[in-house]
Amino acid sequence: MKIIVCIKQVPDPNTTVSKIDPNTKRLVRTGVSLVLDPGDESTISAAIKLRDTLGGSEVIALSMGPESAQDGMRRALAMGADRAILITDPTLAGSDALATARVLASAIQKEGADLVFCSTESTDGYTGMVPGAIAEFLGLPQLTFAREIQVEGQKAIIKRVVPTGYKTIESSLPAVVTIASGSFEAIYPTMKGIMGAKKKPFTRLTVAELGLEATQVGEAGARERVLAVGQAEARAAGQIVKDDGSAAQRIADFLQRYQLL
Amino acid sequence: MSNIIWVLVELENGQPVRSTLEVLGKAAKLGRAEAIVLGAGAAAIAPTLGAYGAEKVYAHDDATYDNYLTLPAVETLSTLINEHQPRLLLLATTYDLRDIAARLMVRNNLGLITDATDLAFEGEEIRVTVPWGGENVVTATHPYQGPGIVLTRPKAFSIEQFEGRTPEIETLNGGFSAEAQAIKVIDSVEVASEGPALEDASVIVSGGRGLGKAENYHLVEELAAALGGAPGATRAIVDAGWLPYSYQIGQTGKTVKPTLYVAAGISGAIQHLAGMKGAKYIVAINKDENAPIFSVADLGIVGDALTILPQLTAEVKRRKA
Ligand SMILES: Cc1cc2nc3c(=O)[nH]c(=O)nc-3n(C[C@H](O)[C@H](O)[C@H](O)COP(=O)(O)OP(=O)(O)OC[C@H]3O[C@@H](n4cnc5c(N)ncnc54)[C@H](O)[C@@H]3O)c2cc1C
Ligand SMILES: Cc1cc2nc3c(=O)[nH]c(=O)nc-3n(C[C@H](O)[C@H](O)[C@H](O)COP(=O)(O)OP(=O)(O)OC[C@H]3O[C@@H](n4cnc5c(N)ncnc54)[C@H](O)[C@@H]3O)c2cc1C
Known part of the structure; x- marks a missing residue:
């Protein structure tokens, strides 16, 4: 079984307050610390676990991004992915969700896969549109919000998180699966894994090598436009007090003042 | 360009879910709101959507959608969009509507803006307000002719009442391709929770x-x-x-x-x-x-x-x- 996992580097959600460049109107990704998307760490771990259960299978990490994205891919390799493909090209800057999916789908088409794994949504852009769009480009069914996945013969079966519980759903392979964030514990790379990662195959692809035109991707291909960037309305500063034993009274007074009791 | 705004009304146990009615009200304030209702009971629900702002309702009373909404809904909507060219598809951000939006974006080559908290027309141009991170808020638009999609942030709007509005109803018929039925639901498990639902709790x-x-x-x-x-x-x-x-x-x-x-x-x-x-x-x-x-x-x-x-x-x- 060939499992392709789509992953990307994002500004570290634990240390960065996301900023927008007023000129390009894009998220600032330079001068901030970048990490493999924590959601994707969970997703790649799900793929590795499935590969090890199935046997005779391979996990390929796929990313579209600037050269710095290779750090995230190295981490995926250290976690246990077998090889990595990075699509990197200056024309890709400013891609929208549609273009991102177009590029990733072209690479998946070229490589061939039985299963494509994505996270339900990324931590930085979080449109959640890329996985479904990849499925549509490839004409495949999409099994979304999986918190468990099983493969039986030529079928994939998932437990899909829904607002009231979960549903068990199945489709034929190949299929695109999205992993609900946090459903799988992230594998922590070992020293041996980190050393081994350096020897694993790492391929780079350009837009032209995928047979795509520069006008179909990046800023040029984007079907949305940011007109203006403004400041979010800040919440009025509240009152912060240290508990001196009267916290319960204080909160109750507050609730009463605003007729919440 | 038309000011027709389409809202896909999601059903749960045969009733419209709150989030889609909230979006319908917003659509009715922006332009001519038209609702699409897909699933068993759609015909019965269609006339009631006038009270929430719909001037027209497309209803397809077919239980195929209840099994797994995404793929059959994409097929139906894609055809309808090509035929009628609405200005905008306004969708609540729910599990299924997000999946549907992603596929429609590709199938019909549509611009798509997610996580909107507000939108308005300024002349011919649609202006969408989207919070980015904790500090910024951007105004975005679909710069091209033809339909676009906007997904709205949950709870951005409240339900509006349009008393006495009677929608025109168009009944849809027809079947589905095999691809649209590629996903089977094997079972469904409800996890019971006590007390008021989080979404409704004050x-x-x-x-x-x-x-x-x-x-x-x-x-x-x-x-x-x-x-x-x-x-x-x-x-x-x-x-x-x-x-x-x-x-x-x-x-x-x-x-x-x-x-x-x-x-x-x-x-x-x-x-x-x-x-x-x-x-x-x-x-x-x-x-x-x-x-x-x-x-x-x-x-x-x-x-x-x-x-x-x-x-x-x-x-x-x-x-x-
Ligand atoms: C893609 C992605 C999506 C995510 N989605 C969500 C989401 O939907 N919802 C969500 O909640 N998180 C989400 N997270 C996770 C989020 O980043 C945080 O990790 C999470 O919210 C932290 O939960 P916490 O506040 O319970 O724990 P912690 O961050 O560990 O905080 C615990 C807090 O408790 C305080 N504390 C300790 N002891 C006491 C005590 N005795 N009395 C009072 N205070 C005490 C500590 O000072 C600390 O501030 C997501 C993360 C990612 C990457
Ligand atoms: C704050 C913000 C708002 C945005 N709003 C919009 C918008 O409204 N409409 C729009 O079209 N674009 C929007 N974008 C741009 C969009 O984020 C980018 O196009 C991005 O490349 C892909 O979308 P995503 O991060 O939202 O992915 P999501 O669809 O949220 O990602 C889901 C999963 O898809 C896979 N994936 C996504 N991107 C990649 C990649 N580059 N390489 C490998 N795997 C990947 C990963 O598995 C990821 O976890 C926005 C960007 C930002 C920063």
Whole structure:
């Protein structure tokens, strides 16, 4: 079984307050610390676990991004992915969700896969549109919000998180699966894994090598436009007090003042 | 260009879900709202949608959609979009509608803007307000001719009433391709939760990892019960298995907009804030005076949630008595 996992580097959600460049109107990704998307760490771990259960299978990490994205891919390799493909090209800057999916789908088409794994949504852009769009480009069914996945013969079966519980759903392979964030514990790379990662195959692809035109991707291909960037309305500063034993009274007074009791 | 705005009305147990009615009301204020209803019972529901703003309803009464909405809905909508060229498809951000939007974006080559909190026409141009991160808000648009999609942030709008509005109804017929039925639902499991649903609760008391262990979560439930509200949680403690996913509030959980939100032992990560900072009043209890949750709190208590929660529950009961 060939499992392709789509992953990307994002500004570290634990240390960065996301900023927008007023000129390009894009998220600032330079001068901030970048990490493999924590959601994707969970997703790649799900793929590795499935590969090890199935046997005779391979996990390929796929990313579209600037050269710095290779750090995230190295981490995926250290976690246990077998090889990595990075699509990197200056024309890709400013891609929208549609273009991102177009590029990733072209690479998946070229490589061939039985299963494509994505996270339900990324931590930085979080449109959640890329996985479904990849499925549509490839004409495949999409099994979304999986918190468990099983493969039986030529079928994939998932437990899909829904607002009231979960549903068990199945489709034929190949299929695109999205992993609900946090459903799988992230594998922590070992020293041996980190050393081994350096020897694993790492391929780079350009837009032209995928047979795509520069006008179909990046800023040029984007079907949305940011007109203006403004400041979010800040919440009025509240009152912060240290508990001196009267916290319960204080909160109750507050609730009463605003007729919440 | 037309000012026709389409809203896909999602059904649950044969009834329209609240989030899609909220979006329908917004559409009716912006232009000519037209609703699409797909699933068993669609024909019966169609006329009732006038009261929520629909001037026209496309109804396809077919149980195929109830099994698995995404693929059959994409097929139907894609054909309708080509035929009628609405100005905009306005969708609530729900599990299924998100999946549907992603495929339609590709199939019909549509521009798509997600996470909108507001939108308006300025002349011919549609202007969409989208918060980006904690600090910024951007105005975006679809610069091209033809339909576009906007997905709206949960709870951005409230339900509107349009008394006496009777929609024109167009009944859809026809079957589905084999591809549209590629996904089978094998079974469906409901995880029961007690008290008011989080989405509807006017008071929510939430707990995080600061509670120390699962056995302490009852302190949150007891305060929620005393206040007549619902208990919620951060992803950290849902992932740790203390509670089912249905309790999770935040970017990848539920978006809530209660009058009062009490956060106990919650750090206030941006992904958690995304789901709750629309609350009218926020009270936070955290041991760490630098916890980011305090930046959104109207009242912040630097202290131990394990001692304060039971004291507060007792105090609330005393004052209510
Ligand atoms: C704040 C913000 C708002 C945005 N709003 C919009 C918008 O409204 N409409 C729009 O079209 N674009 C929007 N974008 C741009 C969009 O984020 C980018 O196009 C991005 O490349 C892909 O979308 P995503 O991060 O939202 O992915 P999502 O669809 O949220 O990602 C889900 C999963 O898809 C896979 N994936 C996504 N991107 C990649 C990649 N580059 N390489 C490998 N795998 C990947 C990963 O598994 C990821 O976890 C926005 C960007 C930002 C920063
Ligand atoms: C893609 C993605 C999506 C996410 N989606 C969500 C989401 O939907 N919802 C969500 O909640 N999170 C989400 N997260 C996770 C989020 O980043 C945080 O990790 C999570 O919210 C932290 O939960 P917490 O506040 O319970 O735990 P922690 O961050 O560990 O905070 C615990 C807090 O408790 C305080 N504390 C400790 N002891 C006490 C005590 N005795 N009394 C009072 N306070 C005490 C500590 O000072 C600390 O501030 C997401 C993350 C990612 C990457």
